[in-house]
Amino acid sequence: VQLQASGGGVVQAGDSLRLSCAASPRTFINYHVGWFRQAPGKEREFVAGMTRSGSGGRPIYADAAKGRFTLSRDNAKNTVYLQMSSLQPEDAARYYCAVSKTASYSTSHYYKATSYDYWGQGTQVTVSS
Numbered sequence: 001v002q003l004q005a006s007g008g009g010v011v012q013a014g015d016s017l018r019l020s021c022a023a024s025p026r027t028f029i030n031y032h033v034g035w036f037r038q039a040p041g042k043e044r045e046f047v048a049g050m051t052r053s054g055s056g057g058r059p060i061y062a063d064a065a066k067g068r069f070t071l072s073r074d075n076a077k078n079t080v081y082l083q084m085s086s087l088q089p090e091d092a093a094r095y096y097c098a099v100s101k102t103a104s105y106s107t108s109h110y111y112k113a114t115s116y117d118y119w120g121q122g123t124q125v126t127v128s129s
Contacts, residue, residue, distance in 0.1 A: 001027055003120030005097045010126040011087055019082040019123060021097030028073055028080055029053045031099035031117075034110055035071070035082050037125075039093040046111040047095070048082060055103055060110050064091075087127045094122040 007019040021033065034049035048071045049060045059071045070083040080097065098116035102109070109115050 001031070001099060001118040003027070003097050003099065003118060005095060005120040005123040008095060008123035008125045010128065013088055013127055013129050015087055015127075016083070016085040017087060017125060019084065019095055019097075019125075021080045021082075021120060023078050023080075023099070025078055027078060027099060029075060031101055032103065032110065033073075033080050034098050034100065034116055035095060036098060036113060037091075037093035037095045038122075042093075044096070044113050046113070049110045050080065051103070051110075060107055062111070084125075087125070089127045089129045092125055092127045094124050096120055096122040 002024045004022045007017060011017055030052060032051045035047040036044045037047050038044040046062050048065050048069055050071050050073060051058045068086045072081045096119055098119045100116045
């Protein structure tokens with residue numbers, strides 16, 4: 001499995017960005033996907049995720065992302081998008097996409113970085129105030 005995150009950049013507070021996670025064919029059909037972020041000196045934290053197609057493609061959002069971030073998937077392009085709006089300085093971090101083979105009825109499973117098997121290299125998001 002190969003994952004390539006892109007779309008990061010430098011924006012001002014209140015702006016929007018769309019991150020992309022391109023993967024090997026059928027990855028998002030077979031795997032659950034998650035977006036995480038990590039700021040300097042902080043732990044990696046879950047942002048948003050989506051269960052695999054066969055599990056209904058259910059989106060899951062961390063509280064910090066609810067109402068501002070939207071996850072979508074284009075299976076034909078093997079790409080998952082994270083649309084981020086109303087960005088704030090506290091959203092600045094390196095954003096990573098990852099995929100997990102393991103399903104769970106517990107939402108908390110998707111929040112854990114250890115639940116994911118493959119990771120992309122990340123893309124940097126900088127938000128100036």
